[in-house]
Amino acid sequence: MTTENSNTQEIQPRSILSYIWDLPNICSLAGLCCTLLAIYFIILGHYSAAMIGMIWAVAFDWADGLIARRMKGRTGSDGLFGGQLDLLIDIVSYGVTPAILLLSYGKFDPIFLPGAFLMLVAGVIRLSYFSTFGLADGAKYTGLAIDNNNIALVFIFLFEGLFGSGVFSIILYVSGLSLAALNVSQIKTPKLSGNPINVVLLAAYTLGMTAIYGWKLL
Numbered sequence: 001m002t003t004e005n006s007n008t009q010e011i012q013p014r015s016i017l018s019y020i021w022d023l024p025n026i027c028s029l030a031g032l033c034c035t036l037l038a039i040y041f042i043i044l045g046h047y048s049a050a051m052i053g054m055i056w057a058v059a060f061d062w063a064d065g066l067i068a069r070r071m072k073g074r075t076g077s078d079g080l081f082g083g084q085l086d087l088l089i090d091i092v093s094y095g096v097t098p099a100i101l102l103l104s105y106g107k108f109d110p111i112f113l114p115g116a117f118l119m120l121v122a123g124v125i126r127l128s129y130f131s132t133f134g135l136a137d138g139a140k141y142t143g144l145a146i147d148n149n150n151i152a153l154v155f156i157f158l159f160e161g162l163f164g165s166g167v168f169s170i171i172l173y174v175s176g177l178s179l180a181a182l183n184v185s186q187i188k189t190p191k192l193s194g195n196p197i198n199v200v201l202l203a204a205y206t207l208g209m210t211a212i213y214g215w216k217l218l
Contacts, residue, residue, distance in 0.1 A: 011076045019081045024068040028085050031060030035093040042097070042104045048213040050101070051157050054150045057093045059206040061086070061147055062193040087131055094146035095123025098153055102176050106169045115173050122180035123149070129184075141189045144182035148189075151202075152179060154209055 019025055038053030068082060099116035106112035123146050136142045156175050160168050192198040 011080065013077055019078065019085075022078050022082065023071065024064040024082050025078075025085055027060050027064035027067060028082065028089055031057045031064070031093060032089045034060060035089070035097055038097055039100055042101050045104065046217075047101075047105070047157060047160070048216040051154045051213045052210050054093075054097060054101075055154045055206050055209045057097075058147050058150050059202060061090070061093065062199055062202055065193055066196065066199055087127055090127055090146060091124060094149045095120050095127070098123075098149050098176060098179075101153065102172055105165075105172055112169075112173065115176055119149075119176045119180045122146075122183040126183040135191060136188055139191065141191060143185050143187065144179065144189055145192070146183055147193070149179045149183070151205070158212065 020029070034053045034057040036053075038050045038057065041047070041050035041053060064082070064086065068079070099120045102116045102119065103112050126143050126146050129142065130145075133142070153172075153175065156172070159171075163171065192202075
C-alpha cells in the first residue's frame with residue numbers, strides 16, 4: 001500500500017528573475033516604483049507629488065489582481081509568488097509610507113514616533129492576519145484592508161491648505177491612528193478590488209486626484 005497522494009502535485013520553482021516577466025507581477029513592481037517616488041517626495045516635503053505616487057500605488061495594486069484573475073495559463077508557482085510579492089509590497093506601500101508621511105509632516109518630531117509605530121504595527125498585523133486566515137466566509141475582509149489607508153489619506157490631504165501645519169499635523173495624527181484601529185478591528189468589509197466596477201471607480205478617483213494634485217504642483 002502506498003502513502004503517496006497521487007492528487008498532490010509539487011510546485012517546481014523557476015529561476016528567481018523569471019517571475020518578473022509575469023504581467024501581474026510587473027504591475028505590482030510598477031506600484032512599488034510609485035511607492036518609492038511617494039516616499040522620496042514625502043521626505044523632501046513635496047506632499048502633492050507624494051499623494052500622486054500613493055494613489056497610483058493603489059491603482060497598480062488593484063490592476064495586478066484584476067489581470068491575474070483574467071489571465072489564462074498562469075502556473076501555480078506564478079500565483080504563489082505573486083501573492084507573496086503583493087504582500088511584501090503592501091507592507092511598504094500601505095504601512096511604511098503612511099508612517100513616514102506622518103513623521104515627515106510632523107517635522108520628524110519624536111512625538112510623532114508612537115503614532116507612526118502604531119500605524120506600522122497595525123499594518124503588519126493586518127497583513128499577517130489576512131495571509132494566515134484569508135477572507136471571512138470567503139467574501140469579506142476582517143478589519144479594514146490597508147490599501148484603504150492610502151485612499152483615505154490622499155483624500156484627507158486635499159484639505160491641508162485649510163489649516164495651519166500644526167493643526168493639520170494633529171488631524172493627520174488622529175486620522176492615521178483611526179485608520180490603524182480600523183485595520184485591526186473586527187469589522188467586516190467587502191473586497192472592493194475584486195469588483196470590476198470598483199476598479200473603474202478607483203481609476204476615476206486616481207485620475208481625478210492626479211489632476212488635482214498635479215494642478216497644485218503648477
